[in-house]
Amino acid sequence: MKSPCVKICRLDADNVCEGCGRTVREIRLWSSYSEAEREAVLSRLSARRALSGSAAD
Numbered sequence: 001m002k003s004p005c006v007k008i009c010r011l012d013a014d015n016v017c018e019g020c021g022r023t024v025r026e027i028r029l030w031s032s033y034s035e036a037e038r039e040a041v042l043s044r045l046s047a048r049r050a051l052s053g054s055a056a057d
Contacts, residue, residue, distance in 0.1 A: 001038050003030055004045060019047040 005027075008019030015024050022030070028039050033041065 001035060005040065016048065021048050 004020040006019045008017075010018045011024065012018055016022070017024075019028060020027075020036065022041065023046065026044075030038070030041070
């Protein structure tokens with residue numbers, strides 16, 4: 001599975017990447033995650049975007 005990274009690597013006040021929406025921990029561990037763990041991260045990204053009102057896909 002391809003990383004959700006969009007090459008906009010800036011952390012907000014909550015240590016969440018403004019580009020991809022992942023936490024620092026999720027970014028650090030992405031390559032070691034199983035397919036199911038990556039799917040879970042992607043699900044959380046959708047929820048974070050909805051809560052923040054972000055229009056990013």
